[in-house]
Amino acid sequence: MKFFLDSANLQEIKEAISWGVISGVTTNPTLVSKEAGPFEELVKEICRLLQDNPVSVEVLSTTSGGMVEEARRLAALAENVVVKIPMGVEGLKAVYRLSSEGKRVPCNVTLIFSANQALLASRAGAAYVSPFIGRIDDISWDGVGLVRKIMDIFTCQKLDTLVIAASIRHPLHVEEVAAAGAHVATVPFSVLRQMSRHPLTDLGIERFLADWEKTRREEKI
Numbered sequence: 001m002k003f004f005l006d007s008a009n010l011q012e013i014k015e016a017i018s019w020g021v022i023s024g025v026t027t028n029p030t031l032v033s034k035e036a037g038p039f040e041e042l043v044k045e046i047c048r049l050l051q052d053n054p055v056s057v058e059v060l061s062t063t064s065g066g067m068v069e070e071a072r073r074l075a076a077l078a079e080n081v082v083v084k085i086p087m088g089v090e091g092l093k094a095v096y097r098l099s100s101e102g103k104r105v106p107c108n109v110t111l112i113f114s115a116n117q118a119l120l121a122s123r124a125g126a127a128y129v130s131p132f133i134g135r136i137d138d139i140s141w142d143g144v145g146l147v148r149k150i151m152d153i154f155t156c157q158k159l160d161t162l163v164i165a166a167s168i169r170h171p172l173h174v175e176e177v178a179a180a181g182a183h184v185a186t187v188p189f190s191v192l193r194q195m196s197r198h199p200l201t202d203l204g205i206e207r208f209l210a211d212w213e214k215t216r217r218e219e220k221i
Helices: 010-019 029-033 039-050 064-075 089-100 115-124 133-138 143-156 171-179 189-195 199-220
Strands: 002-006 022-026 055-058 081-086 107-112 128-131 162-165 184-187
Touching (some): 010 022, 022 039, 064 089, 081 089, 115 143, 133 143, 171 189
Parallel strands (some): 055 081, 128 162
16 A cells, blocks of 8 residues: 655655655645645645655536646646546546546546445546545544445456545554555655654663663773
8 A cells, every 4th residue: 555645735745755655645725725835836846846656636616627627737737746526426527528538637536435436436537536534434434444345346346446545534544444455545744653653662762772871881880
């Protein structure tokens, strides 16, 4: 399973890249709204930092025609732009056009909350589908179970669309979607940082250093 960073913050992205663990970035209007500077310049800089790795950028239009027009503008900003399209009939129409007409634009269909939605998005031509597991858990359904069901269906039906587990809330979500077979987990920087830590690791380092200092003191006596 690959890791994408769910962020539009340049400092977070640069730091995560330096760890050598992320293979892409996902953004959304909420994340972008928190950052300063012109939107298009921000997208270009994120894409430059990610080099050839995918950067998902979301449309704001609500009609298929508007989505297609906006998607083509976004795709022109950089070669590694993936356009996020919201699930729905208008979104499916847009994905179909973008994946089959002229220069194809890779699409990430977002706001997926059922296996049926994932199936439709895949058949329309989506490169990625993003089930939102945290939001599903919020209404007392099983977000990780949905990822598992989508993966089972896509494997059975031999579909090439990649599944991005999104709306990740904590490190356990990451472990569970990895076990469920998700192709990608898109993770907030705070969760990525939590994944690198464990209290026993910290305690182990403290003990090793304490033992080393004790040995050094004894050698000087």
